[in-house]
Amino acid sequence: MTAEIVIINQHGVAMAADSAVTIGNQKIINSAIKLFSLSRTEPVGIMIYGSANLLTIPWETLIKLYRKNNTSQLNNLKNYGEGFIDYLNSQLHLYSDEQQNHWAESRIRDIYNYIIEQIRRELTELQTKGASIDDSVINTHTESIILEYLGVLQDNIQIFQGEIDQAVIDRINTISAPLIEMIFPFTSSKPSIRDSLARVAQLSIFNCSPINSSGIVIAGFGELDIFPSVITYEIYGVFNNQLLYRIREDKTIINENSRYMRSDIIPYAQEDVVRSFLDGIHPELYKYAMDFTEKTIQQTLADPLLEFKNPIDIKVLSKACADSLKQEIERYMTSNLLSPMLDMITALPKDELAGMAEALVNMTAFRRKMAFSSMETVGGPVDVAVISKGDGLVWVKRKHYFPGELNTHFFENYFK
Known part of the structure; x- marks a missing residue:
């Protein structure tokens, strides 16, 4: 680092x-x-x-x-x-073809290891809460996390400039197949999950991560x-x-x-330290405060004494309130903390x-x-x-x- x-x-x-x-x-x-x-x-x-x-x-x-x-x-x-x-x-x-394949393998392995760690963490939390863990639960959470990560990769900017033909896809699939077998052996009877993992491997090369x-x-x-x-x-x-x-x-x-x-x-x-100096708040504390605020508003609106009975309305209203607070805090940070600092920077020798x-x-x-x-x-x-x-x-x-x-x-x- x-x-x-x-x-x-x-x-x-x-x-x-x-x-x-x-x-x-x-x-x-x-x-x-x-x-x-x-x-x-x-x-x-x-x-x-x-x-x-x-x-x-x-x-x-x-x-x-x-x-x-x-x-x-x-x-x-x-x-x-x-x-x-x-x-x-x-x-x-x-860079030989072997070196390029090794780079792709390392990149795909890192992403697969990240996904499997997320799966383990979720299953451990369920187990701590007393839930029973069977193959159905494992497969459900595995598929959910993989699809979530697929969405992240699909939203990223494409960095692969050349033509993505079948030969390129086959080359990536050849690299990813043994990694899927080694890291996700429990998916052997779930071809749809393996297809999603293969797609993750392709997008990890085509898109920026x-x-x-x-x-x-x-x-x-x-x-x-x-x-x-x-x-x-x-x-x-x-x-x-x-x-x-x-x-x-x-x-x-x-x-x-x-x-x-x-x-x-x-x-x-x-x-993080520089952003704390410029913005007046640590980025992790800022994120925690915003998440906590939205969660608190949502819980308040869900109170049985209030008239908001529709969960969708509660979610929309809580997010709108949290977004409003976030915009006001960012406006204050920019106008009262960051902008004066940048004005001073302009004149520095x-x-x-x-x-x-x-x-x-x-x-x-x-x-x-x-x-x-x-x-x-x-x-x-x-x-x-x-x-x-x-x-x-x-x-x-x-x-x-x-x-x-x-x-x-x-x-x-x-x-x-």
């Missing part, structure tokens, strides 16, 4: 990233490099979060190969983002840009010789119009941008350190860079895995 921040205003953009990387479920190393310059001479930076590799190749390797082979100036930041994606597409020969994805954040200026921009990609993997990715519109700011400049603070990966970005990452690290029930998944030295039109990419804080005075040839070779 990780914590990263981009703060953008008219003066430039600050990027900050921690150094923690989780290996397996327990081991944490605080020396990972997640922030790079995308060009040796141009004002463009790139950060990575989520999975550190694209299949088997580290992102650091791919970024530095791109940087070595692409030295031209581009007109705007969009061109840099598109150029990096085009470069990745040109390198798909590095954040499991084991990588985030790529590109920020800075193109040659014709007056103000900085930020583009965020989620890259899922490679299958059928296709790079599977999408643009995160909610974390992308393109400032092409010189008459209007948007300033913002964009957190990545572990966002470059050094203050860097200081704030580093402080927000350190806040997240400190919160993880103080949480008794969670691992310190954010920590280590914080790398900080500021990118401006006049100065380019300037490192404010940067760790090296080697002493600079012993490796002067590294810095001499960098611009060759």
Whole structure:
């Protein structure tokens, strides 16, 4: 896991990233490099979060190969983002069919494990309440959870750009069939459930699902840009010789119009502490409060003394009341907490941008350190860079895995 921040205003953009990387479920190393310059001479930076590799190749390797082979100036930041994606597409020969199948198998297995865990949790709750568990109950809950997850996948944006022909579907089915047999052996007499599981496997490849994805954040200026921009990609993997990715519109700011400049603070990966700072309430507490409010209103309206006897009316009215409260709280948070913060961000000079970005990452690290029930998944030295039109990419804080005075040839070779 990780914590990263981009703060953008008219003066430039600050990027900050921690150094923690989780290996397996327990081991944490605080020396990972997640922030790079995308060009040796141009004002463009790139950060990575989520999975550190694209299949088997580290992102650091791919970024530095791109940087070595692409030295031209581009007109705007969009061109840099598109150029990096085009470069990745040109390198798909590095991934064999076996590696692509292994990626798909890993992705499908993770989703199947998530589904089976949900089934176990529901059945355990039923058992705790004294209900008897038989094959009929198991199959009913299994089918319900699978159909619910199918709905989630169907609602997501499609990332598979090529033609979805029968050969692609057959390839996915061949990968998923042994996983179904291994993880869901109790469905052997239920072909309809197995068909749904096969469909889950297909949609996990065709549609975006954040499991084991990588985030790529590109920020800075193109040659014709007056103000900085930020583009965020989620890259899922490679299958059928296709790079599977999408643009995160909610974390992308393109400032092409010189008459209007948007300033913002964009957190990545572990966002809860930063969102608490910006919004004035922890996201989990906010969700709990809204769910509790809706449930309380529903129970109140269901009181026998009231005239609402129709369960459908009660549900509609309780949701309407909860939605009204939610809208009012979000309006208050935006106008009284978030907007004043963004107004202040607009005027920050470059050094203050860097200081704030580093402080927000350190806040997240400190919160993880103080949480008794969670691992310190954010920590280590914080790398900080500021990118401006006049100065380019300037490192404010940067760790090296080697002493600079012993490796002067590294810095001499960098611009060759």
